[in-house]
Amino acid sequence: MNKKKEILNLPNSITLARISAVPFLFFLLASPGPFWSLMLAILFVLASVTDLLDGFIARRYNMITTMGKFLDPLADKLIVNSAMILMIPIGRIEAWIVVIIIVRDLIVDGIRSIGSSEGIYIQASVLGKQKTLAQVIAVTALIIHYSFLGINAHVVGTVILYIALFLTIISGVDYFIKYYRHYSGR
Numbered sequence: 001m002n003k004k005k006e007i008l009n010l011p012n013s014i015t016l017a018r019i020s021a022v023p024f025l026f027f028l029l030a031s032p033g034p035f036w037s038l039m040l041a042i043l044f045v046l047a048s049v050t051d052l053l054d055g056f057i058a059r060r061y062n063m064i065t066t067m068g069k070f071l072d073p074l075a076d077k078l079i080v081n082s083a084m085i086l087m088i089p090i091g092r093i094e095a096w097i098v099v100i101i102i103v104r105d106l107i108v109d110g111i112r113s114i115g116s117s118e119g120i121y122i123q124a125s126v127l128g129k130q131k132t133l134a135q136v137i138a139v140t141a142l143i144i145h146y147s148f149l150g151i152n153a154h155v156v157g158t159v160i161l162y163i164a165l166f167l168t169i170i171s172g173v174d175y176f177i178k179y180y181r182h183y184s185g186r
Contacts, residue, residue, distance in 0.1 A: 011058035012068050014050050018075045021047035025079075028086040034146040041143040047079050048136045073124075076132060077105055083139045092142045092154065097165055101135070104172040111179045120182050127171035134164035 024043055032040065054072065058064045081102055087093040108128075141157030 009058075009063045009065060009068075010061075011054040011063050012065060012071060014054035014057070015068065015071045015075050018047045018050045018054075019071070019078055022078050022082045025083050025086055028083070028090060028092075028143065031090040034148075037143055037145050038148070041140050044079065044083060044143055045136075045140055048076075048140075051076055073109075080132070080135050080139055081105070083143060087139075087142055092145055092157075093161065097161060100165060101168050104168050108172055108175045111175055115179055115182070120179070125171060125174055125178075127167060127174050131164060131167035131171045134160055134167050138164050 021043055025040065027036065027040060030036075051072070054068070058068055081098070084093055084098045084101065088095050088098060138157050138161035141153045141160060144153035144157070146153060
């Protein structure tokens, strides 16, 4: 496949659209009220759900590309981590939690990159996928922040965020163990 077609295929275009949602999250810094918080949460959910769509299309129609393999996980991390970082100054999330999540992502990406350079492919684990889902749900609730339909979204988001943090740590350890076992032959 030539490079121009690779860039312009539908799954990669969807991924690029997901990345283009990130600048809109900067409106979080204005500490939006209930209406705009809900609108930003809807945008965040739509951007997050496109991850399923681009992956489905890429696999179903054999449109998996090197660029897509690179951009898809990057887009996930950009949107989730950007939202979390932007909620720190407005008091919706604690910085130490964001640091642990981002450091884990960097370590796992490093492990996968090293493994890839040595011909070892470490697939995304079920724990990693559960971590991502928990992060998306937690971040959505924290973006909403206000009580909605009688439910305090901030409290719900914080509880789910601690679950996501636990899954983040456990899945990071899981990636490390998988790489170590493969590398050491154990």
